[in-house]
Amino acid sequence: MVRRLLALGVGLLVVLALVFGIRGCLNSRQEQALKDYNRDVSTLVQEADQTADEFYDTLSGATASASGATAASTDVQSEINRLRTAAEDHTQRAEGLDVPDDMRPAHVNLLLSLSLVQEAIGKVAEKIPAALSTDSATAVPAVRGIAGEMRAFDAADVVYNRRAAALVKQVLDDNEIGGQVIQSSSFLQNLGWMQPSTVARRINSQAGRGAGDGASTEAAPGTHGHGLIALSVGDLTLTPGQANSLTAGSNVTLNVKVANQGENPEQDVRVRVRITGAGDPIRAEQVIDQTQAGTETTVALKLDEPPPIGQPVTIRAEVLPVNGEKNTQNNALSFPAIFRRS
Numbered sequence: 001m002v003r004r005l006l007a008l009g010v011g012l013l014v015v016l017a018l019v020f021g022i023r024g025c026l027n028s029r030q031e032q033a034l035k036d037y038n039r040d041v042s043t044l045v046q047e048a049d050q051t052a053d054e055f056y057d058t059l060s061g062a063t064a065s066a067s068g069a070t071a072a073s074t075d076v077q078s079e080i081n082r083l084r085t086a087a088e089d090h091t092q093r094a095e096g097l098d099v100p101d102d103m104r105p106a107h108v109n110l111l112l113s114l115s116l117v118q119e120a121i122g123k124v125a126e127k128i129p130a131a132l133s134t135d136s137a138t139a140v141p142a143v144r145g146i147a148g149e150m151r152a153f154d155a156a157d158v159v160y161n162r163r164a165a166a167l168v169k170q171v172l173d174d175n176e177i178g179g180q181v182i183q184s185s186s187f188l189q190n191l192g193w194m195q196p197s198t199v200a201r202r203i204n205s206q207a208g209r210g211a212g213d214g215a216s217t218e219a220a221p222g223t224h225g226h227g228l229i230a231l232s233v234g235d236l237t238l239t240p241g242q243a244n245s246l247t248a249g250s251n252v253t254l255n256v257k258v259a260n261q262g263e264n265p266e267q268d269v270r271v272r273v274r275i276t277g278a279g280d281p282i283r284a285e286q287v288i289d290q291t292q293a294g295t296e297t298t299v300a301l302k303l304d305e306p307p308p309i310g311q312p313v314t315i316r317a318e319v320l321p322v323n324g325e326k327n328t329q330n331n332a333l334s335f336p337a338i339f340r341r342s
Contacts, residue, residue, distance in 0.1 A: 040097050076132070144211050244315075253300050256273065269291050270320040284302065
């Protein structure tokens with residue numbers, strides 16, 4: 001009987017050892033799986049942040065061009081499409097992760113966050129050629145659209161940091177797993193990217209500078225406005241109402257002089273010229289960052305395509321009205337002209 005009791009006791013100890021051993025192994029495997037998932041998520045988010053940084057660097061290096069989808073804007077679009085492909089890869093790799101059951105709620109939010117970034121980069125790539133056009137009617141809506149897409153980057157940060165990362169930390173804490181770094185995201189570089197006027201400046205979209213920030217502002221007290229004083233090509237100042245004979249070389253630059261005739265400084269003053277009468281209209285536009293009351297400013301508008309030679313044309317120069325401007329009768333001048341070969 002004693003021997004049987006001893007054998008039973010030994011057997012019970014063996015069973016308990018096996019049970020606790022198996023449980024310990026399972027707990028160890030579960031802990032490692034949770035750690036591995038957090039490590040994989042951190043790696044993906046770090047790479048996604050780097051892609052976002054490259055995206056903003058690419059946008060900031062953009063250059064506007066007269067025809068819109070020229071080499072410069074096409075190169076920018078191609079680079080952004082490459083970054084969209086990288087963002088797609090991040091999402092696909094996230095979909096292929098080995099996800100512990102406890103981490104599934106966090107994983108749903110991770111996928112949503114990465115897919116928002118991927119989609120927004122693709123949408124910006126579609127809009128960048130129009131945003132870099134020198135036609136304000138084309139550029140302004142595109143710039144506003146790009147600023148709108150930046151909300152997706154902001155939403156991706158909120159979804160990831162407030163939900164995905166927070167739930168990962170909660171699971172690790174519930175399982176008493178310490179010593180882990182929870183990766184945060186910064187997909188939106190800064191809030192300025194959500195303001196159309198800031199987007200226009202950062203991507204060098206002169207024609208898009210009229211996009212504004214979606215809110216009308218009351219003009220400061222006092223008078224506002226500009227007058228167009230003169231238009232010149234080289235040393236020749238054009239005369240309204242009579243034919244002006246102009247020499248056309250490979251690069252034609254029109255110098256437009258405007259005067260701030262109000263009592264207030266003005267921001268983002270748009271000046272443009274349009275040549276019509278022979279073939280498709282030729283346009284050029286430039287933005288003056290600021291004009292001071294009672295001063296004159298000359299802005300150089302370079303034509304990105306040669307003007308027609310030997311054909312009568314009309315050159316119209318215009319300074320666009322600013323907020324609070326009442327009198328716009330002196331904002332534009334038209335000049336008959338003929339371009340001749342140099």
